[in-house]
Amino acid sequence: MDEGKPVIAVTHVNRAFGDKTVLKDITLQVNQAETFGILGPSGSGKTTLVKLLTGIDEVTSGEVTVLGVRMPKLAMLQQIGYMAQSDALYTELSAKENLEFFAALYGLKGGNRTRRIGDVMELVNLQEHLRKRVDQYSGGMKRRLSLAIALLHEPPLLLLDEPTVGIDPVLRQSIWKELKALNRKGTTIVLTTHVMDEAEKCDRLAMIRDGVLLAADTPAGLLQATGTASIEEAFLCYGGVRR
Amino acid sequence: MRIRAITLRILQQFIHDRRTMALMFIAPLLVLSLMSLVFGSDAYEPRIGVSGGAAVFSSALEAEQAEVTSYADEASGQAALKAGAIDALLTMKGDAPAIVLEGSNPAANRTVIMALQEAAQSLRPQAPGGGQLQPQISYLYGAEDMKTIDRFGPIMIGVFVFFFVFLIAGVSFLRERTTGTLERLLSTPLKRWEIVTGYVCGFGIFTVFQALLISWFSIQVLGIMMTGSFGYVLLMTLLLSMSALTLGTLLSAFAANELQMIQFIPLVIVPQIFLSGLFPLDTLPLWLQRIGLVTPMYYGSEALMDIMVRGRGWSDIAGDVFMLIGFSLLFMLLNVLALRKHRRM
Numbered sequence: 001m002d003e004g005k006p007v008i009a010v011t012h013v014n015r016a017f018g019d020k021t022v023l024k025d026i027t028l029q030v031n032q033a034e035t036f037g038i039l040g041p042s043g044s045g046k047t048t049l050v051k052l053l054t055g056i057d058e059v060t061s062g063e064v065t066v067l068g069v070r071m072p073k074l075a076m077l078q079q080i081g082y083m084a085q086s087d088a089l090y091t092e093l094s095a096k097e098n099l100e101f102f103a104a105l106y107g108l109k110g111g112n113r114t115r116r117i118g119d120v121m122e123l124v125n126l127q128e129h130l131r132k133r134v135d136q137y138s139g140g141m142k143r144r145l146s147l148a149i150a151l152l153h154e155p156p157l158l159l160l161d162e163p164t165v166g167i168d169p170v171l172r173q174s175i176w177k178e179l180k181a182l183n184r185k186g187t188t189i190v191l192t193t194h195v196m197d198e199a200e201k202c203d204r205l206a207m208i209r210d211g212v213l214l215a216a217d218t219p220a221g222l223l224q225a226t227g228t229a230s231i232e233e234a235f236l237c238y239g240g241v242r243r
Numbered sequence: 244m245r246i247r248a249i250t251l252r253i254l255q256q257f258i259h260d261r262r263t264m265a266l267m268f269i270a271p272l273l274v275l276s277l278m279s280l281v282f283g284s285d286a287y288e289p290r291i292g293v294s295g296g297a298a299v300f301s302s303a304l305e306a307e308q309a310e311v312t313s314y315a316d317e318a319s320g321q322a323a324l325k326a327g328a329i330d331a332l333l334t335m336k337g338d339a340p341a342i343v344l345e346g347s348n349p350a351a352n353r354t355v356i357m358a359l360q361e362a363a364q365s366l367r368p369q370a371p372g373g374g375q376l377q378p379q380i381s382y383l384y385g386a387e388d389m390k391t392i393d394r395f396g397p398i399m400i401g402v403f404v405f406f407f408v409f410l411i412a413g414v415s416f417l418r419e420r421t422t423g424t425l426e427r428l429l430s431t432p433l434k435r436w437e438i439v440t441g442y443v444c445g446f447g448i449f450t451v452f453q454a455l456l457i458s459w460f461s462i463q464v465l466g467i468m469m470t471g472s473f474g475y476v477l478l479m480t481l482l483l484s485m486s487a488l489t490l491g492t493l494l495s496a497f498a499a500n501e502l503q504m505i506q507f508i509p510l511v512i513v514p515q516i517f518l519s520g521l522f523p524l525d526t527l528p529l530w531l532q533r534i535g536l537v538t539p540m541y542y543g544s545e546a547l548m549d550i551m552v553r554g555r556g557w558s559d560i561a562g563d564v565f566m567l568i569g570f571s572l573l574f575m576l577l578n579v580l581a582l583r584k585h586r587r588m
Contacts, residue, residue, distance in 0.1 A: 054430050056586050074432055074588045082430040086423030090252065092259045097252070104248030105431040133259070149427075 005068065007032050007157060007188040008053060013062035015048055015211075022048045023211045026062070030190055030204075033183050037202030038192040039235065045211040046192040047085055050161050053190065054082050066157065078106065081155035085162050087142040091135040095126065095145055098134060099152065106153035120148040123178055125171065139166040147175070151182075158182070160191040164198060176201055196232040207235055214238035245433055249441025250448070256415070257449060267411055267453055271403040272460050278399055279465040289330045289355040294320040296335035303362035304333075309355075324383055331355040333378070340378040356380065396467030397547035398521045404450075404457060404480050405487040405540055406512055412446050413491030413504050420585075421500060429586040436579045442492055443485070443575065450484035462551075470554030476547065479560065482567040483543035489574035490539065496581040515540040520548065542566040 008030035015023040023045045030036040038046050051057035052064050055072030064071040067079060089098055096117065103113045121127045124144035134142065143166050150158060158179075164172045176198075179189055183203075191202070199205055200219045207214040207222070215222060215238050219231060226237040257264050293301055294314040301311045312329060314320035320332040324343060330351045331344045342359060344352050359378055419425040428438060458476045462469045469476070494511065498504040518527075518535030521544070535541045546563035549555040 055588065056426065056429055058587055072586075072588050074434070077430060077432045080430070082427070084423050084426055084430070086426075088423035088427035090256060090424060091422075092256050093252070097255050101248055101252045102427075102431065104251075105245055105428070105433055107244065107432075 006030055007067055008036075008190065009063075009065045010049075010052075011063045011065075013052065013064060014060045015045075015052060015057070016060045021211060023052075026208075026211075026213050028206055028213060028216050030188060032188050033186050034203040035179060035183055035189045035191065035201070037199050037205045038190065038208060039194065039196070039199045039205055039231070040192075040208035041194055044208045046208060047161055048211075049208070050082075050159050050190065050192060053159055054080055056082075078153070079155055079157055081150035081153065081158045083146050083150040083158075083160045083163055085165075087146045089134045089142055089145060089149075092133065094131050094133050095121070095137070096130050098145065099149060102149045103152050108153060116152055116154070120151045123151065124148045125174065140168060140171065143167055144171070144175075156187060158187060158189045158191075160189065162193060163191055164193070164195070172198075196230065196235070199231050205231070207238055209239045245437050246441045246444060249438065250445040253415075253442065253445025254448065263411060263415075264449075267407055267449060268456055271407055271453075271457050274403055275399060275457070275461055275465060278395065279467065289351055289358055290328070291355060291358070292320045292323055292329040292332045294332065294334050297333040297340055300333060300340065300359075300362055300366065303366050304358055306365065307358040307361045309358045309362075331359075333359070336379065342378045342380055344380065344382050352382075395521070396461065396465075397551040398516075398519055398544040400457060400461050400467075400476075400480060401483050401519065401540055401543040401547050402516050402521075404454065404484050405515070405543065406508075408446070408450055408453070408484045408487040409491040409512065410504070410508070411491070412442070412488040413495040413498070413507070414501050416442060416492040417495035417498055417501065417504055420495070425585060429582075435582040435586070436575075438582065439492070439575050439578045443488060443571075446488045447485065450481060450488065454480035454484055467551065469551045471550035472556065475550045475556070475560060478564065479543055479546045479550065479567075482564060482571070483539065486539035486543070486567050486570045486574065489571045489578065493574045493578040493581060496578065496584070514538070519544040539567055539570045542570075 006029035008028075010026055010028050013023055013026045014021065026049065038049060040046050048057065052059055053066060053071070055066075055074075055076060058072055066076055069076050090101070093101070099117045099121070100113065103117065108116055117130075118127070121130055124147055126141060126144055126148065129137070129141065134145065137145065143163070147160070147163055150160065164175060167175065183189060193199055202219065204216065204218050205222060206216040214235075215225070217225065222231065222234045223229065226234040228234045228237055288308050288310055290310045290312065291304055292312045292314050293304075294317050298313060301313065304311050312323070314323065314332075317332075317334050320329075320334070321343075323329050324332045324345055327345065329345070331342050333340060333342050335341070340359075340363075342355070344355060363378065419428070454477055458473065458480050461467045462473065462476070490511070494507055495504060498507065514534070515538040518531070518538060519540045542563040546560040549559050549563075553559075
C-alpha cells in the first residue's frame with residue numbers, strides 16, 4: 001500500500017509488565033518523512049509504545065523494526081532523537097553545558113558541535129538564553145531545550161513524547177512549522193499527544209486506548225470512516241460506542 | 244570520549260552546586276574537629292579524694308595535676324564518689340593503698356590511674372618495701388577501661404569519608420533516575436558500563452581532593468595520632484571513598500527518592516560503623532563478627548588503624564587494599580547489571 005519500505009514497522013506487539021498487559025497486539029507502520037501521531041488518553045500505552053520504538057524497552061512478544069533493524073539495538077540509538085515526557089535536563093547546569101554534554105554523547109565534536117548547538121537553539125528560539133542555568137528556565141523553555149537536545153545530532157527519526165505540553169500557542173505553531181520543515185528534509189517524526197487539534201496536523205494518526213490500537217489512518221480518512229466532523233468525535237466513536 | 248563527557252558534566256555540576264561541595268569538603272572537617280574537641284581534649288585533671296592514711300599521697304598527686312580533696316573518713320569519701328564530686332577515692336587497706344574509681348568515664352579512669360602511678364613512683368624512695376605502693380584498683384561503676392579513644396581517630400576518618408561520599412554519590416545517581424535524565428542517557432548510544440565508569444571518574448576526582456584534605460587536616464591540624472606513612476593514609480582514604488561511591492550509586496537503584504536514600508544510613512552505614520572495630524569485636528557473637536568481614540569500612544578502618552596507630556607498612560595493609568578494590572569493582576559490576584532494569588542492551 002505504501003511506496004518504499006517503512007521506517008518503523010511494529011508487528012503484533014504485546015508488552016506486559018507482570019500480568020498487566022499494557023499493549024495488546026499492536027501492528028502499525030510509519031513511512032519516511034511523515035509526521036505520525038499517536039493519540040490517546042494518559043495511561044493508554046503511548047509512552048510504552050514510544051519506548052519500544054527507541055529500544056529502551058523491549059517487547060514481550062512481536063517485533064519492532066526501525067530502519068529495517070530489529071529493535072532493541074544499541075547502534076540504532078544514534079539514528080534516533082528521543083524527547084521524553086519529562087524534561088530530563090541537568091537543572092544545575094547551563095543550557096550550553098547540557099547541550100555540550102548530550103552532543104558529546106552523540107559524538108559531535110569541535111566546530112560541528114558548536115554549529116549544531118547554535119542551530120537547534122535558534123530553532124526553538126532560545127539562543128539568547130544559552131548561558132542561563134536551566135533552573136532559571138520556565139516550564140515551556142525547558143520543554144523547548146529538551147526538544148533542541150533531541151534534534152542535536154540530526155537524527156533521521158525523531159520520537160517525541162508529548163513535545164508541546166506547556167508551550168504557548170504561538171511557539172507551538174512555530175515548532176510545528178519546524179517539524180514540517182524537518183519532514184521535508186526527510187526526517188521521520190513520531191509524536192504522542194492527547195491534544196485533538198494537534199493530532200489533526202499529523203500526516204497519519206494512530207488512536208490508542210487501553211493498549212489497543214483503535215485505528216490508524218490519515219486524519220481525513222478517520223473522519224470519513226467514522227462519519228464524524230472532528231478527530232475528537234472520531235476518537236469517541238472508535239473508543240466508546242462502537243457501531 | 245563519552246566517559247569524559249560524563250566526567251566533565253559531574254565536575255560542572257559540582258562547581259555549580261557549592262553547598263554539596265561544601266558538604267563533601269567542609270562537613271567532615273567540622274565533625275572531625277568536634278570529635279577531637281570532645282574526645283581528645285587537653286589532659287583531663289582528675290579529681291581524687293583521699294581519706295585516712297592515704298593522705299600521704301596528697302602532695303604527690305597534686306604534683307601530677309590532680310585535684311585532691313581530703314575526707315575525714317572513708318564513708319564521706321564514698322558518698323562524694325557516688326555523688327560524682329570526685330573521680331576516685333584513695334584509701335589505705337592495711338599497708339597497701341586501694342583506689343575506687345567512679346568508672347563511668349574511661350578518660351577519667353585512665354588519668355586517675357596514671358596520676359596515681361606517677362605519684363607512687365615519686366613516693367617510692369621514701370616508702371619502705373616499694374612494691375607495696377602498687378594500689379589495688381576497683382570500680383564503683385563501669386568496668387575496665389577500653390582503648391577506644393586511641394582507636395577513634397583513624398576509624399572516624401574512615402567513617403566520615405565513607406558516609407559523605409556514599410550519600411552524595413547515591414543521591415546524585417538517584418536524581419538521574421527521578422529527573423528522567425537516566426532515561427535520556429539510556430536513549431543515547433551510551434553503554435551501561437560507560438555510565439558507571441563515568442560516575443566513578445567524575446566523583447573520583449573529587450574524592451582525591453577530599454581524601455587529601457581530610458587526611459591532612461586530621462593529622463596536621465587536629466593532631467590525631469600518626470605513626471605511619473601519609474601516602475598510605477591517603478591511599479586508604481581514597482579507596483574507602485571509592486567503595487562508598489560505588490556502593491552509594493549501586494544502592495540508589497533500590498531507592499525511589501532522596502528520603503529512601505537517607506534510610507540506607509541506619510541500614511548500611513551505622514552497622515558498618517559498629518562493626519568497624521570502633522568497639523571491641525571479640526565480645527560480639529561470631530555471626531555478627533562475620534558480617535563485619537563483608538563491609539568495606541571494616542577493612543578501611545583496620546588499615547587506617549594499622550598505619551596511623553601501629554605505624555605499619557604495605558605488607559600489613561595490602562590485604563585491605565585489595566579487599567577495598569575488590570568491593571569497588573564488585574559494586575560497579577552489580578550497578579552495570581542493576582541498570583539492566585532500565586535498558587537491557
